[in-house]
Amino acid sequence: MINYRKTSYLRSAGSTESFLRDALPQVAMAGRSNVGKSSVINALTSQKNLARVGSAPGKTTQINYFLVDETFYLVDLPGYGYAKVSQAEKARWARLMEGYFASGLITLGVQIVDARHKPTENDLTMSRWFLDAACPYLVVANKLDKLKPSQIAPSLELIRQTLSLPESVPLIPFSAEKGTGCEELRAAIARLLAAPEAE
Numbered sequence: 001m002i003n004y005r006k007t008s009y010l011r012s013a014g015s016t017e018s019f020l021r022d023a024l025p026q027v028a029m030a031g032r033s034n035v036g037k038s039s040v041i042n043a044l045t046s047q048k049n050l051a052r053v054g055s056a057p058g059k060t061t062q063i064n065y066f067l068v069d070e071t072f073y074l075v076d077l078p079g080y081g082y083a084k085v086s087q088a089e090k091a092r093w094a095r096l097m098e099g100y101f102a103s104g105l106i107t108l109g110v111q112i113v114d115a116r117h118k119p120t121e122n123d124l125t126m127s128r129w130f131l132d133a134a135c136p137y138l139v140v141a142n143k144l145d146k147l148k149p150s151q152i153a154p155s156l157e158l159i160r161q162t163l164s165l166p167e168s169v170p171l172i173p174f175s176a177e178k179g180t181g182c183e184e185l186r187a188a189i190a191r192l193l194a195a196p197e198a199e
């Protein structure tokens with residue numbers, strides 16, 4: 001059993017030279033700016049302020065590494081799709097992300113989308129990056145607490161259809177706010193880290 005409480009921030013990388021390159025698995029978390037990546041990491045690890053929960057979206061332009069129970073890295077990737085960033089910032093983001101995806105360092109991809117909305121063009125692009133990377137991959141539908149119970153199933157179906165997710169890709173309903181889905185996400189991570197070639 002992985003003890004998520006034993007998670008600590010390790011360091012950040014702003015360029016390919018500073019990527020962590022050791023033998024430990026890397027669970028890469030990506031999502032639109034403000035979708036709740038940092039909140040999901042905090043919920044998963046039962047720590048309130050581990051990953052900074054941003055009041056200023058689009059400000060996390062580095063890759064942040066967290067070491068979980070000396071077993072694997074949670075990798076908080078910089079968010080995408082924030083309108084108010086400059087062309088230069090967007091180009092920097094693209095270089096960093098392309099470098100990370102090309103590095104072959106991703107063991108498991110986790111994409112976080114907003115449970116309330118149809119995935120955006122940027123979500124679709126991100127999803128393709130993960131599928132092309134050919135690593136195991138799963139999707140988390142966050143902010144579930146903002147949906148009425150009757151809206152949950154149709155919303156999940158819309159996400160699966162819009163992203164054209166293969167049946168084998170888990171889609172996990174989640175609320176970082178309420179803690180919904182934490183156990184399911186931990187179980188999926190454990191399963192995919194244990195037998196990555198199975199999916």
Ligand code: GTP
Nearest residue numbers: 033034035036037038039053054058079143176177
């Ligand atoms: P960037 O790092 O800026 O890209 O953002 P992020 O994806 O890390 O999002 P962050 O965790 O900072 O959360 C953004 C906002 O959404 C914050 O105000 C959170 O409190 C809120 N939020 C995150 N998860 C949930 C959730 O499950 N439910 C609700 N209601 N709000 C959430």
Ligand code: MG
Nearest residue numbers: 037038054060
């Ligand atoms: Mg963040």
